[in-house]
Amino acid sequence: MYKMVSENFKELDSFITNRHDLRICILDNNNVQFCTQHEKYFPVDKIYGYYDLILVPGWVYAEIAQSEHRLQYISSLPRPLLYLDEATDYLPLVDYHDLKLMKVFANATSPGSKPHRYLKKQIQEAESGRVDIDDEWIGNYYENGFDSKEEGMIKKSAGETSILALAFLLVHHYGNKIKQVSISTSDFAVVEIKKKIMDYSSKHNLLNVPTINPISFLSTDVLLARAFRMGMIGETELIYLRKSTHRKRVICIIRNNDDTVVPVDTVMETGDFLQLLKGNEPYDIIF
Template structure:
């Protein structure tokens, strides 16, 4: 695993760093289609790829995915929630706890934080992050595999805001490689609270956070000539919810949020001057 010291050594004092935070759903897609979407093309725009520990736990049992990650030709950093997040908020447990709480969508997490929200920092359990991971998420057991529902997404969003706060002069863009629509609403909620007294992250009103959904990856791959529209039927066979912009001849545009079937998606990808996939 990487450490805060490694990240600090590589990022502090840099400018225009471009970071990708990778989620398991996109990793699954990229792994399945690596013959068509080579890692050398997919990850070329980024200086660093960050994988939170709770995301790593979701795929580490899968040898193929683990080997795929090691093949990514960009600096890979595995970020440990227990060791590496606190330094980015000045070792203030209550601020990190509030950030985790706001990034968490479900009742288990909110019930967990309800026990501690008004507790002084010096009375918090030293292992509260580990306890949150154990108690704050729905647990699924499939054979010998244990998974924590939404833990990866919560960790990704928390990390994204920590990076925007701690490295605001160094980072020019943080792309979140996920296809989970829920992260959009959670990001909006976090942004409303990011500079509140309880968090005080000093985050820009328009932080450099973007989404790299699988639809965005396909749209960009066609636009840059990595794949042809004919490849899409195999890679995106079913309708999916999508967010895209349609541009009109008078300079105006419309933002669409709709379920897009495969033929319609192919037509969008064939016309990059008229359309732009957002998610």
């Protein structure tokens, strides 16, 4: 197999290997859209200046590129921004082991979904030895395994799969050089799928990813809580902005004085969310 390495991957590899304790953010279109619409509350330097490197997978870029405003927003990011092509830039992160990457992609999708079924069949055929893995299998997977939308320009759930796969591949390949990988998304499916990847990886020794890993989520509720805490928005703005997201489910923990915590995963109306942020009890919004 010809091991093609893109210039973007070379730049990524050089950036990470020459540094330590990197804080990386992977963008999803839905959060870019939210921040673009409300840029006066979420200026790029305040939201993304914390990170050392910003990454955008190819199929996420395809969604972002549907809007010139979104493109302008990410072009003004205050940190290095790299676009990674799933077909060329993911395989080097597993040392060109196609079957391993197939399994990562398969577990980065919802069980029983079209892309999951598509790859499950490919994996079975490859493991049986009946069929050789095609050099173009990644491109074929995205083209044929996902349903199209927007006249075929973008693929439903493809970005979600690309983001989750990339997060785990980075931790697997670069290990403790990475301090944090924050996935900037508000798609709740990623929470359960992350657990699925971790469970499969641990059981089958798929990836070198520790149980306590640095992958976290920068959801809109996390953004709102941060902006409220920093004084970037007040109560009126928070109520308006959270209403615009149509989100109600919250995952968080509330800390007690005896170092115990109260885990919360529930539908939370904005009034209750605001009271949580204003209360005296320490809290952490997970998603």
